[in-house]
Amino acid sequence: MTAPLLEVRALSTGYGRTPVLHEISLELGQHRRIGLIGPNGHGKTTLLRAISGLIAPWSGDIFLHGNSIAGADPAKIVSAGLIHVAQANALFPHMTVAENLRLGAYNKRARAKSGDTLEQVYALFPKLRERRGQDCRTLSGGERQMVSIGAALMAQPEILMLDEPTLGLSPKLKAELCSAIERISESGVPTIVVEQDINFMLRLTDYFYLIHQGQVTAEFRADQSLDNQKIMDMYLGLD
Amino acid sequence: MDWIDSILAAAQPILVSGIVLASLYALMATGLALVWNTLGIFNFSHGIFMTLGAFVAWQFADARGYGLGLSVGIAVSVAALAGLGVLFNRVLIAPFLGRKDIVLVAVMTTLAGAFFLENSALLTWGPRIKQLERILPGNIKLMGSAISLHEFLIVILAPLVLLALWAFLKWTRPGSAIRAVGQNRDSALLLGIRVNAIYALTFAISAALAGGAGVLLGAIRFITPTMGTEPLLKAFIVVILGGLGSFGGTIVSAYLVGFMEAISTYFFGAYWTQAVMFGLFIVILVALPRGLMGRD
Numbered sequence: 001m002t003a004p005l006l007e008v009r010a011l012s013t014g015y016g017r018t019p020v021l022h023e024i025s026l027e028l029g030q031h032r033r034i035g036l037i038g039p040n041g042h043g044k045t046t047l048l049r050a051i052s053g054l055i056a057p058w059s060g061d062i063f064l065h066g067n068s069i070a071g072a073d074p075a076k077i078v079s080a081g082l083i084h085v086a087q088a089n090a091l092f093p094h095m096t097v098a099e100n101l102r103l104g105a106y107n108k109r110a111r112a113k114s115g116d117t118l119e120q121v122y123a124l125f126p127k128l129r130e131r132r133g134q135d136c137r138t139l140s141g142g143e144r145q146m147v148s149i150g151a152a153l154m155a156q157p158e159i160l161m162l163d164e165p166t167l168g169l170s171p172k173l174k175a176e177l178c179s180a181i182e183r184i185s186e187s188g189v190p191t192i193v194v195e196q197d198i199n200f201m202l203r204l205t206d207y208f209y210l211i212h213q214g215q216v217t218a219e220f221r222a223d224q225s226l227d228n229q230k231i232m233d234m235y236l237g238l239d
Numbered sequence: 240m241d242w243i244d245s246i247l248a249a250a251q252p253i254l255v256s257g258i259v260l261a262s263l264y265a266l267m268a269t270g271l272a273l274v275w276n277t278l279g280i281f282n283f284s285h286g287i288f289m290t291l292g293a294f295v296a297w298q299f300a301d302a303r304g305y306g307l308g309l310s311v312g313i314a315v316s317v318a319a320l321a322g323l324g325v326l327f328n329r330v331l332i333a334p335f336l337g338r339k340d341i342v343l344v345a346v347m348t349t350l351a352g353a354f355f356l357e358n359s360a361l362l363t364w365g366p367r368i369k370q371l372e373r374i375l376p377g378n379i380k381l382m383g384s385a386i387s388l389h390e391f392l393i394v395i396l397a398p399l400v401l402l403a404l405w406a407f408l409k410w411t412r413p414g415s416a417i418r419a420v421g422q423n424r425d426s427a428l429l430l431g432i433r434v435n436a437i438y439a440l441t442f443a444i445s446a447a448l449a450g451g452a453g454v455l456l457g458a459i460r461f462i463t464p465t466m467g468t469e470p471l472l473k474a475f476i477v478v479i480l481g482g483l484g485s486f487g488g489t490i491v492s493a494y495l496v497g498f499m500e501a502i503s504t505y506f507f508g509a510y511w512t513q514a515v516m517f518g519l520f521i522v523i524l525v526a527l528p529r530g531l532m533g534r535d
């Protein structure tokens with residue numbers, strides 16, 4: 001049996017002395033598009049931050065291609081191809097779109113291909129080509145999100161983690177970003193998506209985990225004929 | 240129209256002395272601003288970096304030291320200060336990164352480092368005043384006032400150094416990384432930028448700039464263990480007046496402060512200048528709390 005692409009095993013962590021995640025386990029492998037859903041403040045973002053090395057695990061382990069990356073340097077994790085697009089992220093506000101994208105290809109592995117990748121990013125988000133000389137802080141929320149995702153693509157992701165990529169966007173922009181993300185996973189990049197909108201979750205993932213109070217409380221196949229009401233009840237803790 | 244004549248007569252020496260001061264402040268303040276913009280701390284060792292730049296250059300260059308000539312002295316001094324910057328970051332800043340009160344902690348640790356080095360300089364080189372040779376001997380006449388060629392060199396060199404620094408920050412990979420880390424540390428980490436290495440590099444550049452300023456100043460003023468104290472204070476004024484986070488503001492502000500100081504010295508005398516400067520500083524900050532070109 002080959003190791004899953006990414007496996008989180010009984011991971012606990014938190015901030016200061018406050019625990020957030022309690023022995024959480026999940027894996028990306030059999031399903032190449034997984035999702036995390038659940039109320040705000042229950043640990044989805046913390047989980048992604050722990051995976052990408054921004055905070056250290058207290059216990060448990062994280063495996064990338066079967067090798068432990070728990071507590072590793074973020075730069076090492078990025079070099080291994082695990083790229084995390086943080087939530088509502090303005091990247092570098094006082095730098096131009098092009099500068100932001102170029103910084104996406106900072107790691108050695110991505111540097112050589114950055115020219116071709118930049119063209120692919122501009123093809124995926126034509127708006128960014130128009131705005132390439134503009135400072136990021138002057139962009140709209142949707143355009144900033146495109147820059148964040150574009151910079152992540154510049155890093156040559158082998159696994160892409162997206163934290164609420166459509167947060168605070170209009171329905172039209174949400175749909176636009178969703179199809180861009182669909183195209184990214186169709187191009188062969190496995191994804192982990194945090195999303196609040198159940199319909200987008202069903203579109204963007206094959207399998208998703210409900211995270212409640214720092215634990216996985218339910219798992220769903222996205223192609224199951226899902227009872228939305230049941231999910232919502234669990235989401236709201238009514239079940 | 241006597242008063243017009245007297246103002247015109249005053250304008251030339253004010254312009255000349257103002258621009259020399261301003262150039263030195265620009266070099267000092269940019270180093271200080273670089274560390275603030277990138278690490279979010281104020282480095283109170285920045286003044287002693289300048290002092291040590293002058294002492295190290297003197298030690299290697301002067302006949303009473305190793306007598307290796309001025310160019311060796313300057314090269315060794317700038318390199319040594321870059322190294323010292325890395326060391327200071329490692330010992331006084333890095334252990335406390337990530338703490339919520341890092342700004343306050345850094346004030347204490349860098350002040351402690353400054354006192355330590357100031358007294359070390361006193362013990363090593365003694366209280367007797369020293370002076371570096373001028374890089375270019377002789378004088379020239381500039382707009383009717385005679386100034387030394389060395390001062391003229393300072394006026395030319397400072398903008399060139401700042402231009403080189405700007406180009407480095409704007410066009411090179413490590414330069415972009417320095418700006419990126421200052422603007423969004425987490426995102427920089429998530430793109431694989433080694434933030435701690437960038438902090439060390441920032442400190443090295445900043446300390447080397449201070450050391451270079453010390454070498455330049457050490458030939459027109461006397462080198463003493465406390466020679467960096469006043470320039471440090473002025474650099475703080477410059478950085479805050481210019482607006483935190485803005486290099487452009489820092490540079491504009493350096494030239495403004497330099498000229499204001501020259502004007503005040505001419506009309507009110509050196510004795511009152513400090514008070515006048517701080518008075519103006521407070522007035523400007525009341526009107527523009529974010530400084531001249533500060534970012535949100």
